[in-house]
Amino acid sequence: MIRKSIKCICTENPEQWIWTEYMLLQNEETARRYLIDAYSRRPFNQPDRLAYRNVPAFTSYINQATSLIKESQTNHPWVRPILLYYGMMSMLKAWLLTRIPDYPQNTAVLRHGLSTRKRKRERFRFCEDEIKIQREGLFPLVAEEWNLPPMTGESYTAKELFSFIPDLHPTYHRLFQQKSLARVFFTRSGAGLLLHVPEQVLDHFHLSAERLVDKLNQARHGLFSLSTSRGYDGYLTLHCACDEEGLSTVVVDNPLPPHPGFPSLSTTESLCVSFHHPWFYENKKGDLYLWLGNDRPVAPLPEILVHLMLLFSLSMLCRYDPPLWGEIMLDNQQAEQIIIHELLELVPRKFAQLMLTAFAEEKLILRAH
Structure with missing residues (x-):
């Protein structure tokens, strides 16, 4: 993803500014103009016709994404990862529609494209859990559109994924005694x-x-x-x-x-x-x-994909192993609970900002007064 311009915004409330910008993508008239411009830049034939055809699906994805992500901020941690993950999926589906006018091309691309161990080990630690990339689904399709090489079969631990997020680095350093x-x-x-x-x-x-x-x-x-x-x-x-x-x-x-x-x-x-x-x-x-890399040679990932992988794993815990999820989030004995809480607080702001940058294809710097 190459950003050819920069927009510096001074605002009293950066998060509110972000969601106000998304309103332009939720409205069919303004979203249609955006899609015409996006399809013209690729370029695709008949961008006006493509935009007219796709704007209902595009605005539906955006509306669902913004609703789920904003709703996650008012809900208990018991369900927050589920709301965030499915909101992120909808946001990425809208973005894919700007680059693949026929998305979804088939049912295979609607899969998660990720997997994690269903039966957790005894004395489970989330940071040791592995998230594996599958051959088909949303994740590999987004990665392909990000011009990343094929990653089928590659796996990352949650700890490795946390190492990519600069906003969490102070906590990462204190918890793991490592600098990433x-x-x-x-x-x-x-x-x-x-x-x-x-x-x-x-x-x-x-x-x-x-x-x-x-x-x-x-x-x-x-x-x-x-x-x-x-x-x-x-x-x-x-x-x-x-x-x-x-x-x-x-x-x-x-x-x-x-x-x-x-x-x-x-x-x-x-x-x-x-x-x-x-x-x-x-x-x-x-x-x-x-x-700075990790303990083993894995390739760096765009932060948007890092957020998606972490929330996929957390949402799977919420859905399929509530007792274990309760131990992680409610039992103060595990220090990794701290970085998970920080992630859940960060994602609604950071992921939304990163996606807005992807939609606009320009860097956004938000500075509070």
Whole structure:
């Protein structure tokens, strides 16, 4: 997914702004105009006719998704994962309809596309549970539209999936005594940008600076090069190529405070950087983190798919093993309960924002007054 533009929104209530934006996709007249534009960009033949045909299904998916996700915020944790997961599914079905006008092409694409162990082990820990990717269904279809390679048979533990979410990283670090993400910063360099990465990541990857650049460029060829500019103590400085395939910026009046230790360093939110690379993740404010990998070599996943996999697993627990779900959510003996609660609080805001970015095909930075 390449984002070619940036929209910075100042609002008193970011979450309310998000749901107000979705109203434009719930209304048939405005949704039809959106679909015409989406089909024209692909391009498809007769975008007007396709939009007229698909707008009832599209608005129905959006209405169901927004209702379920917002309803989850008012319900007890006993049912929250079920409401969130099916709301997320409906949102992704609407998005697929903008890229595949004939969706659903067959009944196979209506499956979950994910599976998890039905009979849980004794002394079950959710973070050790594995979610496996199937050959057919919603998940592999969305992954294909995200231009990801086939992942049939690949599995991820819930702990691995939590490692991708920057908003949960402080809790992840405290619970597992591991760092999965490293905060990065920027400075301007003429028309381009310099990316400053903590030098400790070289020890983590067991790589030299040159090999780290090669590793990152394998995913986005030519985006990075080692900078010859004077850097900052404790940071590795990389030059970022500015082009519409990789990175773009806009200047924002009254930017947020920079890095407290180095006043000349900036956060991505203060510069409004639209940055696209699979090894980098953003929190809901737009700050950027480099993913440090896991205990085994798994590929990074888009955060939208991470949310979907985690909520799939949690919703299966809710539906098919209520006693076990009750132990996890109501028994304070398990520390992983904390990160699950945080996830359930985060998803309605973060997933909705990520999907709005996918629908608009532009980066959204929401800044509270």
